[in-house]
Amino acid sequence: xxxxxxxxxxxxxxxxxxxxxxxxxxxxxxxxxxxxxxxxxxxxxxxxxxxxxxxxxxxxxxxxxxxxxxxxxxxxxxxxxxxxxxxxxxxxxxxxxxxxxxxxxxxxxxxxxxxxxxxxxxxxxxxxxx
Amino acid sequence: xxxxxxxxxxxxxxxxxxxxxxxxxxxxxxxxxxxxxxxxxxxxxxxxxxxxxxxxxxxxxxxxxxxxxxxxxxxxxxxxxxxxxxxxxxxxxxxxxxxxxxxxxxxxxxxxxxxxxxxxxxxxxxxxxx
Amino acid sequence: xxxxxxxxxxxxxxxxxxxxxxxxxxxxxxxxxxxxxxxxxxxxxxxxxxxxxxxxxxxxxxxxxxxxxxxxxxxxxxxxx
Amino acid sequence: xxxxxxxxxxxxxxxxxxxxxxxxxxxxxxxxxxxxxxxxxxxxxxxxxxxxxxxxxxxxxxxxxxxxxxxxxxxxxxxxx
Numbered sequence: 371x372x373x374x375x376x377x378x379x380x381x382x383x384x385x386x387x388x389x390x391x392x393x394x395x396x397x398x399x400x401x402x403x404x405x406x407x408x409x410x411x412x413x414x415x416x417x418x419x420x421x422x423x424x425x426x427x428x429x430x431x432x433x434x435x436x437x438x439x440x441x442x443x444x445x446x447x448x449x450x451x452x453x454x455x456x457x458x459x460x461x462x463x464x465x466x467x468x469x470x471x472x473x474x475x476x477x478x479x480x481x482x483x484x485x486x487x488x489x490x491x492x493x494x495x496x497x498x499x500x
Numbered sequence: 501x502x503x504x505x506x507x508x509x510x511x512x513x514x515x516x517x518x519x520x521x522x523x524x525x526x527x528x529x530x531x532x533x534x535x536x537x538x539x540x541x542x543x544x545x546x547x548x549x550x551x552x553x554x555x556x557x558x559x560x561x562x563x564x565x566x567x568x569x570x571x572x573x574x575x576x577x578x579x580x581x582x583x584x585x586x587x588x589x590x591x592x593x594x595x596x597x598x599x600x601x602x603x604x605x606x607x608x609x610x611x612x613x614x615x616x617x618x619x620x621x622x623x624x625x626x627x628x629x630x
Numbered sequence: 631x632x633x634x635x636x637x638x639x640x641x642x643x644x645x646x647x648x649x650x651x652x653x654x655x656x657x658x659x660x661x662x663x664x665x666x667x668x669x670x671x672x673x674x675x676x677x678x679x680x681x682x683x684x685x686x687x688x689x690x691x692x693x694x695x696x697x698x699x700x701x702x703x704x705x706x707x708x709x710x711x
Numbered sequence: 712x713x714x715x716x717x718x719x720x721x722x723x724x725x726x727x728x729x730x731x732x733x734x735x736x737x738x739x740x741x742x743x744x745x746x747x748x749x750x751x752x753x754x755x756x757x758x759x760x761x762x763x764x765x766x767x768x769x770x771x772x773x774x775x776x777x778x779x780x781x782x783x784x785x786x787x788x789x790x791x792x
Contacts, residue, residue, distance in 0.1 A: 384518060385515055385518055385519065388514060388515055388518060389515065393536060393590060395538070395539035395540070395589065395590070396538060396539065396540070397536050397538065397590070398535065398536055398537075398538045399533065399534070399535060399536065400532075400533070400534040400536065401531070401532070401533055402530075402531070402532045403529065403530070403531055403532075403603065403606075403607075404529070404530040405528065405529060405603070406523060406527050406528055406529065406530065407528075408525070408526060408527065408528045408601065409525035409526065410525070410526070459525065460523060460525070460527070471538065473533065473535070473611075473614060476533075477533075477607065477610075477611055480607075481603075481607055484603060
């Protein structure tokens with residue numbers, strides 16, 4: 371299973387990422403997920419979210435999750451980009467791409483990855499009010 | 501809920517489609533799915549698949565599924581493109597995009613849509629052997 | 631009355647035609663029409679239990695009573711995606 | 712032995728520092744260190760039950776026995792995505 375992990379303050383360019391999609395003769399399904407900063411957090415209108423990360427541990431925890439996925443499902447490739455720093459409303463904070471032969475495992479792995487990330491990967495948000 | 505449905509023999513241009521992604525202040529999740537023609541169908545190596553469709557019914561059945569989705573989940577937008585005619589290995593036959601506030605409903609709706617399509621939407625495949 | 635029946639996918643190969651026009655009695659059900667079509671095109675009989683039955687653009691079950699303006703389609707399981 | 716303790720997210724605001732260095736007994740557990748840290752930074756006490764406890768880059772439970780080279784992190788629930 372190929373994996374690619376990027377934690378960076380740079381704007382996520384989904385178009386550029388899609389152009390580098392690495393499919394094979396066996397590929398039947400590509401699931402992508404984009405997490406986008408919403409204009410409202412709880413009750414308050416916000417203009418952006420500041421994401422803070424414990425980088426060394428983020429990388430380690432993502433690798434543990436990737437390895438769990440590779441044991442559970444036949445996945446060809448995972449690419450994950452998490453942006454950190456200040457991310458404005460309507461901008462992408464998280465981008466995930468899962469490539470597999472069949473859609474069921476691609477969807478299962480993608481959801482597992484995001485759920486586990488939300489449980490364990492040390493990234494925190496601070497909303498910036500309008 | 502916005503919907504956009506395209507059934508066409510034209511090559512699916514995922515990049516161009518992504519460029520027209522219509523997100524709002526409430527958007528938190530974009531799930532996309534690409535179905536890709538695999539090089540193997542059962543035991544035999546294939547070079548392409550020919551997709552035949554009963555167009556008028558395809559459109560009607562997709563609209564029924566969209567309306568079921570809008571009743572079950574708060575989805576902002578669904579775009580679906582199904583290519584028909586001869587589609588070569590590694591080319592995209594199906595592209596789906598679901599936009600919602602939260603990922604859970606986006607994933608649920610996307611999987612429901614594809615599963616129901618496979619049950620009901622009158623499209624048939626004929627593999628073309630190498 | 632006359633009903634137009636359309637075939638799809640490999641049912642076209644089994645019947646040798648994309649559509650046909652069948653003379654039926656008033657009040658015939660979709661199931662009865664299916665039986666009649668299988669008699670006329672015996673190669674469809676093997677696929678009888680898995681045949682999907684459609685009136686215009688909606689799936690219907692065997693009890694559906696046909697009327698004059700209906701167009702019927704018979705086809706094997708669908709395979710989109 | 713001396714253990715480096717790092718705080719993350721709003722724990723930095725509660726303690727007023729990103730990291731500190733604490734003198735502890737050999738054989739101290741992660742849970743005992745957490746108690747000691749809460750005594751030193753009483754504002755952490757309210758969040759005690761939801762505090763995530765990490766040794767180096769792995770989550771550990773309270774029984775984990777610390778050694779000299781370990782670096783400990785305490786932080787509130789994570790919120791990636």
